[in-house]
Amino acid sequence: MTGVTASYTWALTASRVSVSGTPDSATTTATTRLANRGSEGDDIMAILEPTAENRNLSLVALCGGVGGARLMRALDQLIPWAALTAVINVGDDETRYGVYVAADIDTVLYTLADIVGSRGWGIDGDATTIMNTLSRLGVDTTFHLGDRDFAHCLWRTQQLTEGSPLSVTASRLATALGVRPAVLPASDDPIATTVQIADGSWLGFQQYFVERAHRDEVRALRYDGADAAVAAPGVLDAIVEADAVIVAPSNPPLSIWPMLAIPNIRSAIEAHRCVIAVSPLFSGKALKGPAEQVLRSLGMGSGTDSILAAYDSLLDYLIVDSSDSADVTLSSTDVAITAVDTRLTPVGRAHDLIATIVRLAGDSDAT
Template identity: 45%
Template sequence: PDLDSVTYTLAGMGDLERGWGLRGESWTALGQLGRLGAETWFQLGDLDLATHILRTERLHCGRPLSEVTRDLAERLRLPIRLLPMTDQAVTTRVHTRDGRDLHLQEYLVRESCRPEIASLEFRGAECAQPGPGVMDAIRDADLVLLAPSNPIISIGPILAVPGIRAQVAAAAQVAAVSPIVSGRAVKGPAVAMLAALGLPASPAGVAACYRDLIQLLVIDELDR
């Protein structure tokens, strides 16, 4: 799941109606960018932009993502320890059937999930290493719970980092919550992405993504 969405939600600042970003947003900076000729399809509000400016500045100064994330979590007084999957860059790319190579946000936001998916790539994952504390946290957990996020583009990149999938598989107990209810995704393009992998848009398709990992899959009453 998205680091910022998790951070904002746990800090009690997230916009739950919109499903992303911060409550009480304004869009002055984005409006000015549009007036200056910039593309504005990626909607970042003024409050959200502050997070991105600060994080980008610190990353450019050589600080690792895990350290920057820890600092932001402390500033916002999160009640938990938030660990990025890796300190290396991993980018989700969507290869479409019409031959385009799109960044995930281009596919989700600019293209509104319209292009038919040929394949997905987690570029850089094969060279990445688990972030500080990630493997220990999985190993020491009484229960590893895979949230009802998209199993392909939210949980998938995490499991693609070498070592993490095996560590989850070796955990004492692993459960997942299905993001598919009665053939529809709770949020986002999970149905289309399951179909692109030849999997059914159902809890069975979710279970197939996690077939070597979980002992329990939590499903909705409608899917019993």
């Protein structure tokens, strides 16, 4: 993969994706099936109700932070009858202020618990006494943790020190917060996403993303520890048993690739019969964050092409936003592309997206 240095690589086939050309029969058939169902007047709300055919629906979502969290919230609120599992990136995890911070895990948990802050992370209305005190002592507090957030991290650190794996701490915190879906770290083993910038130096993820506000051009990425890591308990079983694996609309190189760099997770995804990605792009651009820039700088191209390239060989379906509806005619050997409104806030806006996921999972299960 151009610009990606890691313990794994995944080659891009140049002929696989082309902006020009017509879709092959597999792509046309799957996309037409979705369009025809809509034209026949399917009641979206009815699709989101449990039936004899779908009441045992099981979905796994590969999640980064905000995008993955919001997808999980929409799934949890719109199809609460389904068995839902979030498998979460741990490449962002690191120790700050002496406590273990699992940024993406906490973002997903806080969002599902309906306590997330207005920016999409942290806890709404959280006090700042700890950061204010540290700042007065001369500590750089650019990386901000609210008091309750800090307490959760302190508790996690104590649990890890006493021998509990990360997956157990995530499960315990989910229970304490009243979260229904299973929330699993991708691995209990340490993995660190490291970013090479234009001057050749390597930065820790949070240094690049938070301290430097992801302004630097990304030249390469490493996922240190991923080659020796294994999936956390429950992850592989959830993937194998799922009717569909959903790749959340998170930043592909920064949030999803660290999980795909874990050998047995990647193998399980490759073997799955129904892998659905939700594009994080709108009119070819990210609403927030550096996804568009990072994909381009790593040689993935731009727009929907870049998402197809980022997940080359893994996808059966790609859902793009309706603003990118022209891209359903992209030529791709295996990937069926469909366009719906993919915005996830407010949750009520996500009905079409979640209904499309349910349809695709059901179609795959029936074949």
